[in-house]
Amino acid sequence: MRVLPTGDNHNAGGAPAQPTARKRRGRRLVSLLAVFALLVGGGLVVGGYYFDSVPTPTDLKLPESTTVYYADGRTPMAKLGAENRTIVPYDQMNDSAKQAIVAAEDRSFWTNKGIDFTGVLRAAWSNVTGGQRQGASTITQQYARVAADLRGVTYSRKLREAVVAWKLDDKYSKDEILGFYLNTVPFGRGAYGIEAAAQTYFGKTVRRDAPPAQQLTKAEAMVLCAMVKQPEADPADPEGSPGYDPARNARAKQNSIDRWNYIRDGMVKLRYLTPQEAANLAYPDDVKPIDRNAGQSGLDRPTGLVVNHVLSELRRTEQFKGQTDDVIRDGGYKIVTTVDKRVQDAAEAAADIRRDTAPEAVRDQPKDWQAALVAVEPGTGRVLGYYGGNGGSSGADYAGWYYDEQGQARGFGAHPPGSSFKVYDLAAAVENKISVKQHFDSPDIKEFPASGRTKGSPAGPIRNAEHAPCQPDCALWEATVASLNVTYFELTEKLGIAKVMDMAKRAGVDSMWETVKGNPQPQRVDLRDEPVDEAAKRFSTEVGIGQYGITVQDHANGMATFAAGGKRAEAHFVRSVTKGDDKIYTEQLKQTDLGLDKEAVDQLDWTLRRVKAAKLDNDWDSAGKTGTWQAGQSTTQNVHTWMVGWTGALAAAVWLGTTDGKPLRTRGGSYEVYGSTGPGPIWRQFMTQASAALKLDPGKYRFGEPSFPDDTPTATAPAPSAPTSAAPSPTVPPTPSAEPTSPSPSPTPTRRPTPLPTLSPSLTSLPTASPTRTKGPR
Template identity: 40%
Template sequence: MVRPVSPAGPGLGRPDVLEGPGGPSGPTGPGRRAAKAGKGDPAAIKRAKRRKRINWIVAAFAVVVMMAGAGVVGLTWFYDDVPTYDTSELQATSIVYSDGKTELAKLGEVNRTLVPAEKISPVVKQAVMAAEDKNFLDHEGIDLKGIARAAWNNFTGGDTQGASTITQQYARHAADLSGINYNRKIREAVLARKLEQDFSKDEILGYYLNAIYFGRGAHGVEAAAQMYFRKSVLTQPGQKNALTKEEAAVLAAVIKQPEPDTATGHKGYDPQTNIEAAKERWNYTLGNMVEKGWMTPEERAKSVYPEKTLQKYDPKKCNIGCGIDKPTGNVVNYVRDELEAMGIPAAEWKKGGYRITTTIDSRAQKAAEEAARWASTSSPMHKLPKYYKAALVAINPSNGQVMAYYGGENGTGYDYAGLNDGGNSGGHAAGSTFKIYTLAAALREEIPMDSRWDALKDDDNGRKISNAGRDAGDIKCGHSCTLEQSTISSYNVPFYWIADGIGPDKVVAAARDAGIRTMFDTSKGKPHDLTKTDPKKLAPAEFDNEVAFGQYPITVLDHANGVATLANRGVYNKAHFIRSVEKRDANGKFVKLAGKGEKLDPQTRFVANQIDDINAVLQKIPDNIGKDLKEGRPATGKTGTWELNQERSDNGDAWMVGATPQVAAAVWVGTEGKRRAIEEAGGKKMSGSGTPASIWEMFMDLVHSRLGLPVERFEERKNTGNPDSTYPNGQSPPPPTQGPNNGNPCGNLPDFLCPDRDNGGDNNNNDGNGNGNNNQGPNAGTPTTAPPPENPFPNGGGGG
């Protein structure tokens, strides 16, 4: 049985239907069925007799045709039932941005949006009836002359064409009938009669308008209105952006033949391909509207063909599956995966009728594409060769919502920000950016940020430790580098010995807890799901001490998630792309599906005070490399590079990651296909503080500005850790070198004889954290006993 799209609505102006508060077939009106049921009403009795007579005529035609030898199917077959035609399974599924309305992609089998019959503009209904069946409200669903002509032509061998009413046309759709012959024509008429008996005129017209094809890939009147005029049939006359009678007539005029017919040579009635025939059909439609009283002669005289509002149509442009061929196509891939995990497989959402609201903010996405796409003329990438690739992912630390995702130009190519090949490939060596997780693991073991490490101990029993290409002369703090300075200056050796001391599995566990779900080994390139395998089984077997400074590939998405966890003071929220899942109900309204959509599950993974210490140090890096954000906005940051191979000092991967309390972002830059050496436009080897940091800075400034995010600050440093920790292997700092009398230029003179006694310590003001902090040099807060290196961010494997 054909199901109603919705309760029938306002009356269509049929004179023999009683009007009620809700229209002839509305919720409160007596409707068409009420008119049928009035046993004492002479008019109703007369109509009932007429319907009965028509039924007998149809049956008689059927019998005559079958007796002619053409049919062997009994009359009861024709009268059996109306086949199911559920157009709700032939809609599109919309994927929208976080605002809940701006379309990101459209998926499904056909471009159709079901709309309730009673909500469709009466102007549209009247225009369609005028074009296709001006007597629709007056007949009983069939064209007797057309049926007779079909039967007669069958006997005489003539043309089997016959005019069809709107009800018959819909019956053809409902029965999925094809071919023009007498059997089809008779059955179509019988089904039309059953439809007229079971449903109101408004219901039938609603089914018809939602089912038929209008050309331009548009199935149903709502999709057609959007394709031809960028308007909605749900906007009522008199309201802003409502379809005019002239525009409605254009839609109605194309129904007869929306597209060219190669068999007949007719170009169809789309005005873009056949404007003369389109206008002729349009004039015919308006003429019938005047005849039926749906348009006044005065309105008709003033009517102008709406060429100015008619939209141009590009047949090559995507109408369904839209968004897959754009940078947002990768977002669609994640949405599919999350729907599957929710119990909504592709076979279900492809039927259509769903609206998926994503976490992607259109403003943030635009900022990401402007900053990271090679095609963006404002992007730092645009200065580089086209084979250079960048990836950027931004996450809201407070809830794990992915705000922006750029992993490539489309959803069918390689995703540089995520996994590929079913999760078997992807990721990039994180270099020194991975040290943020080593820090988290170290502070878990109560290793303080001011602990001292030997940055020159680069040999582990004959095993050479890469120190980002630096010689001993480049490391001024030598055997006594604080963990803070080792982080800011991006020395590898101290981090290696942290992993060696606490165990590389502790580093892997910290990375996992922050949000790194997949990490690839470098021996076989095999992915390891850290959420399903105990790190003790992976390290050091697969991930040795070099894990501390980022030898092993991870995805940009996971890295952004990890940075977000630290920005959220150690509270983890899983990165996700779906906020809500809705489906149209019988009334055409979107209703949220219970148990589907976003399920926030914040989990405290680290001690907040320890993470505050890490963030306090990481906040010094953006300014240290000249990438501090506008408005004095505090932000954490960490750069990283990884060598192309061990034989050469060229870099193959470069990163910048960092966050404010509101936005965490990870940026990677490398090359397409086989890894190649990466250089800046001037030929200098690229490091994380170069193009990746420029992309990160541009994006962060844009997204905070466009979203109107206020300036927020991180928590103050807490100086956690055990000062007597046994893990640090560096030498104690030498005592400060001072002059006679403990450095007092006035000796033991009374204060009144030495007025300048207290004015000589401006460069050593204590910031309350045990560090000198003059806020002047690039390494403000670094102990003065260990001067910063001349080049704190040199290039090389695992460096900054």
């Protein structure tokens, strides 16, 4: 729908033959009667129909861009929508566009009654007498035409337009009408309204509270208001009738200059400019080139994946369920995400291994190397940072998965977690009163007949990838720091698969990928869809050493639960959705308490802070775990490497693998890539930089000290040191397929947030990447 310009003349045909004097007098009388009937009879008879309602810009179903913001609600992340429209209240606009549009379109606007009676009479007279169809429209009439969805230039349209304009002028002030118009009129390039036009053509704003250098100037506003006459080129003759966009071609630029001069003369006549000011005014030559992707922006950056998750999340809300994405994109909404710009910058700087800001250990490596990082705020579940790749909204997501508009799962985010999954085993152990100082048989290799891991079985016995001084008899904390698979396989047998999976599920792991015989692709199991005892039947004891794929998102959410002292919050990406003053949607922050008592939490923290890779050099108490999953039966080549962990204010999970499922191999040809040497540096850099950017006090987030009430004699625990790894294990090549995800964080100064009830967005299960059994994790 497009506003036609003032004084639009459309010739309906050739000039009629000249009638005789007597015929002219008769026709004039008939015409006068017709005009009277049109203006009086039409107004009385059908006026009620036309007068029913006069919508304001917020009532109109015109496209209006939706903007996605970072958590501060001020910094734009992306602009959505086929068309670009942003409503700015009239009193928040500076004077530049108000004056220029009046000079361009309706110089008597402030004094007329909203209708050009002469023009309407002329149009009616001309139409009735068979002359040219004519139009003369005030700004009020032009807005009425849009508001009443009137098209064409017939006399009946002009009459209806006049009636609606009459009502507008009677009901609203001139300021309100001009505001309606400026927020509605098309300016070309998909920009509806003066604010969208200012951004599209000059990268500026009409908001008077913006810094002066960012505000639209009078000269620039005159260029924009010139375009209202013909916002787009005539499709039938784009070269001959290109309109007034100076970037389109030389003819359009000359049209623009001519109209700009006309508007400048009007500005002088209306005393908006003095003659001297007008003489000093220069035509702006800094109009931005035409962007064929106008209307949407920011989707080509890593945060384009965040937008995908935002849309997926909103489709599951009551407010947007069952509606198309166009409703959101063109709805003029302000979507505030949970993603903190400071944390996101730190995530991209560390995890985008193509940048020179990434840690040296992972920089300048082969092209098939890929990292993913998700950070979640403990206690709220807000996603503070999300990096799943550089492909933008249309690229691969290696951190998680989301549902597209057709309900199809998209993403590549499920990877075998290896020994990083042992955090859940350890949490289940301390929940069940197994002290981290309890001793376990910990040889380098051990058979487990009950689980089918013997010398004669296809997978063979369980082997450790590392050695610990305590072997062959290690306390659980020692086996954790050394990441001994033998100990953790026995621990999983002791607890039972269901208890380990239940802890992972309650902490934040919503999905795991099982290996199905005869199916080359691992299949996603939604742990929320069935009792954990039933789901556990799909998995083997290898679950305890990280054979089965999970997403980086879910893993980060699990770490956030432990960071919050065992209080799980549902990970999410959306904080609020508003439209104008209307609150459409607001996040519901809820927590579920895992039931870990203080001693259990303290033992968990105490043990995992002794993992060398988790040590931060910034005075923060930190805990974490590395993980590695190997290629096939290899004991030296790794496909998936992990580092996960937390402080009291921030939790994060980092995965480093390959895009093609091949083993990680450095540019120098070495296969020596582990959780501590690859994702470890990424995690530490991110945690250090993000914590500094958030300016939180580490002293408010100290870990507690366990009392070990049921202490068993054991060696004294050293301070955090030995690097974490795990034993050679089965590798699952990263399979591009749909994988579930959850939203993330934003830190607040509370070491152990108070429990709140949990959100549970409903996700359906879908096939996705999942690991095949091999030897074991690091």
